[in-house]
Amino acid sequence: MYKQFNRPFISLDLGTSNILAYVSGQGIVYNQPSLMAYDVRTNKLIAIGQDAYEMVGKTNDNVRLITPLIDGVIADLDAAQDLLKHIFDRLKMMNFWKNSIVVLACPSGVTELERDALKMVAKDMGASLVVVEEEVKMSALGAGVNIEMPMGHLIVDIGGGTTDIAIISAGDIVISRSIKVAGNAFNEEILKYVRAEYNISIGSKTAENIKKSIGSLVKYPNERSIQIYGRDIISGLPKEVTVNSEEVRNILLGSFSKITDLVIEIMENTPPELAGDIMKNGMVLCGGGALVRNIDKYFFDIFQLPTKIAADPLNCVIEGTKAYEKIILKRVESGEYDASQETYLQTLKK
Template structure:
């Protein structure tokens, strides 16, 4: 099969959401990563939005599974099930045969973990699988021209991990990844409400609090919010009323891990790029970019201009779309082996 005839598939397998892009068709799937299984016969009951609606409302015969956690495959069989059912539902399983697949992963993923990601796609029939750091794809999807010989800084706050990177001349100069992101923010909110109000709340309730009143700085029309859960002592239903200020303090404490990571990154930055960072600033991507005043938070701490990417939830998959022509250009020039590993070093991609 000629290179130009191969089908291109890009996957952003996140802890919170799965996005799939197919060349010449666009984004064909964008739903939560969660899946529901029947424990009695180990059959898949639901996935995506349908499974998400079941969270916290299932019986003992149902188990909820998130196959990808922190960019790493936590359940290989479930990950294969996920992709088979997504593309089967779309009646697109045939596109996997001899396809070229691009997978996004966090910066801290090991070679062994990359190989596990590749195996899932290869088992479905892919001819070649390329794994790229999602922060690089996010920077491209955010509109940064990473090919220029100047430093571009991106922070991608996802569901399972936060990645920070400095990119110049088409490659990542230095990057870091931490498991402090959307789901851990929710966990911190749950812990605070349990500690302060003796109320256990669910994951969806914590996420809703974060979305509704979460912030990293004061904003107009701040309000309190009622949340319902189970009393830790009596086990009975109980209401807690939390303020925007309380949740802000929780989130600021959570985000301190990200600021520490960014300081560590800056300390490893070549001096020549420091001026670029001050001049061109930071671009924030991912779901965490939607938290109120996140750009002001980083700007105030580091005295560096900061902006939120347009459509931050889609930056990784949008970057993957743009990366399609880069991959096929590399293929034509013999830069990849069959399994997607680089055969040559190149410095210019676009």
């Protein structure tokens, strides 16, 4: 089947925090932060990915840091094109784009216009068929859920820019919602708290380090504190303060309450038969936010549903697109997608 069409398969997880790329036969060929640094004077790209991330909060006026994808949506089309070209140029794989079949994973709330912008980038790179799928559906596949069965599954994908929640059954999404409360929003709330409580200004990287080091949603044994450094907003001098686990937990609980409210909304609109399935199958947690300590216990205590964290929550989306390759090629063979023309055809779910 694959040889019949002789088209490379490429998938991209276009995340707010990280970009991952998979090429059939090559595996995951790129996994870097979604950041780019440009020289303001020449508009030349000077750093990308991890190199650009290391520059956060440490640049001068001649350097401009750009996140081309915000909340899974292209905010800067030129930068997004530069990003994709760099990924495959660096890996000497530009020829893989020609006549390729490309799957782009995006959040549930992306509009048709935003989908068109995503598709245009891949088309300009030479892709023949571009399919845009929701990240939460790919996450379910990547977490090992058999989505093809007529059985309801509740998926919560907490990424960097958005949290996507969906009920999936019989191979597709029954109902889904997306909220812009996720990893970056958690960092921002920590940053605001430290400024208000201790009168010091910290950067987003420090806030993220606090979240990863001592963040939790349920009290745990041997909780500890962390020393952080920032700038005193009154004197302007460097200052050190200590933040403890309970403080960070209270910050995170405020943000997670919005996610739980969305889960409740989803459940209230779920068909009764699928609700019964979810009572048995429970909830699957994916995305970087699933790494917050005791998140499974937090959701279980609220909903009394079996709660499972995916084995590799950070890579669920890209792993799901790898599993989706067989489904796409089968659809091409059946005529659902026309891979012989450089056009994008909507999936039959529409």
